[in-house]
Amino acid sequence: MAGAAAGGLALAALPGLGGRSAEAAGLLTDRTAGAASAVANQGKSVTIALSAEPNTFDPHLTVGRNTQIFIANVFDGLTARDASANILPALATEWGFLGDGASWQFKLRSGVTFHNGDPFNAESAKFTIERAIDPATKSTISSELATIAGVDVVDASTIVVRTKQPDIMIPNRLSELYGGMLSPTHTMATDAAMLATKPNGTGPFMLTEWVKNERLVLQANPNYWRGPASISQITVRPILEDAARIAALQTGEVDFVANVPYERIAELEANPNLTVKTIATPRVFFIGIDPRVTPFNDVRVRQALNYAVDVDAIISALYLGHATRLATAVPTAAFGYDASVTPYPYDPPKAKELLAAAGYPNGFSVEFDSFTGSIADHSKPAEAIVEYLRQVGIDVKLNVFEFGAFGPRRVANQLSPLHIYSLGNAYFEPAWAIKWMMQQNLGLFYRNEEVYALCNQAEATFDPSARVPLYARVQQLLKDDAGFIFLFQNDAVFAMNKKVSYDPRADETQWLYPLTSA
């Protein structure tokens, strides 16, 4: 139910503006945790190892989640999230939907400065958002802000974001992933190479050194508006190879590592000097079914597929238990997640019965596309699923592509009737992900009109509490109509020595501000 509380507060003032800020309600606990112990930890330094380094520190040219979840340490968005993915104020102190149907007003924090001393104000916010959507920027994230038409400055600390259509997700979209704020004077006066490597944000850390593929050095911003971070210097080492990264933790070269493979968890947990922490990511795995192809136009066949696959066994065998079974495409941390909608049980006789009822007592033949070489492993779960489908009599031919070859097939709508895919729902708003999964493009051709209409309704419902029942209905319908084989969301695993303390976050962000060291 993440997002409910804070969203509710921020939006309470509908239809006008002036809602209480979530800050006043004491929701900033984990955000301010760092500042509380800041004095005690001044001068402390920590070394961490990640599996990748950012491609750039220009927030509008970021490629891939690995970059976006990291540069949040240098830039602030208008909003932020806590570790459970609730939306919190950041550079905006409060916000609300204006009654005209297509604009959001944000009140901006005053007294905030960029690392170089430039003031943050309404002009900075307008400049940043308009730069992100300007085609001349060739922004890689423009599609995330595509509903925005423009920004108006009301006064020095107030902006209005105009949208092309009503969009409840504007505060989500302008959080740290895609809403990192830039200084207009600095950005316009600086060339592209400098913007990529010498960022100037308002965030808790300043990038003071970047030796590519070797290390990034972050220094705590002494003037940070939340108070300086606990750790005054963080050295970040990108160590691509899992074995080398974990070895670096074991030898004490680094204090903290991300992306621990599941099969290494038991060994690291047995080490008395180390702590392992896991968290469910918002990455949801599913099997796309093309309902334009017989027999998948028959709901009984689609349900049979769901009954046929023992997802729990896949989770325990392939993920060693480090994944969470899902009934639909809505991850547990998403707003409006309904635990009362339970997943299909593993029931092969029931699957065969449904197949027979649909006129396929002896099954049928179908092709299934999977791929390797992407952010997560999709080919191993695909192999297991294929085996389960064969056991109920469906003759499945599995095609495994390299992701670079799978992608163009997907874009050209040349995928087989079954394909595996996953989606990291960065917004934790179900309507966004579900409508994406029903887009009638990119190999996704299932659409349930009732669900789609409910999602549209949710997207036009600015009172979060009123969206909850809509989403409950959506999840029940999604499950019953079985437009996909619903699978699971996987865990992210972090390991650290006992000296440091860090709680991983549901949104995958490597937000280092609350990191502390003994």
Added chain:
Amino acid sequence: MTGYVVQRLLLALLVIWGVSIITFFLTFLSGDPAVLMLPPDATAERVAQFRREWGFDRPLIVQYGSFLLRAVQGDLGTSLRHGTPALPLIAERLPATFQLTLTAMVLAILLAIPLGVLSATQRGKIVDLLAMAVALLGQAVPNFWLAIMAILFFAVTLGWLPTSGRGTWLHVVMPAGVLATGLMALLTRITRSSMLEILSEDYVRTARAKGLPGWAVLTRHALRNALIPLVTVIGLQFGYILGGAVVVETVFTWPGVGLFTIQAITNRDYPVVQAAVLILSTAVVTINLLVDLLYGLLDPRIRVRG
């Protein structure tokens, strides 16, 4: 000699041009950068727009033409991922790669020559058998496996060396050692067989007969001549060392061109892949050219035939 040099130079240029063609078209067979550069929920229109922005919608031959035209002017394109020119991105990683490969080559040569000579002089004895077994193993074991074993043993278990990265001289020991293994094994075997051949030459017997001490016969007469084929092999092996560096740099996160190229391949950063392959192959071709010329200087028979 001038005709020989010119002929070799033209041949080198032809090879580099061939490499540019192969690299350019092969990268396009490997997949679509738009799919990887844009977020997964990017619309089909956005994908088309991306292709237009970067010129990927033009016919391949036109794209190659413009690539070649810019390449001869020193512009190898702009990295899709980093948004900056590819050439400086690679240039700033070249020193790390040269440090690693040269250290590995020196290490391999320093170990292989004494071992090969020892083997040859102790032919058939236990030292020879042991040295040949090590050489065989060194050539058979894959780098990536050896690298991970080395990390586990020297860094995790013994705690003598850092696990990865670049910084002090200690950092270079493991990656260079792993990279040197294959070359060392090969050079040991070549030194041994070349020494054996020369030790049975008439002039060696003559040197012995006129009463020169054993070490002087070995170093002054035998080894000096045995080193000539070694020069060629070392030159030719430079390409293999660079290939091995790609793997070793990745395992040890050694911030060189190999690691960068692997990342570029994974990210379908075409301009970087094309630039990196072109630069590395130019380096290999140049070294081979130098070896050819050097060989000609060392052994006059070559340039006469050339």
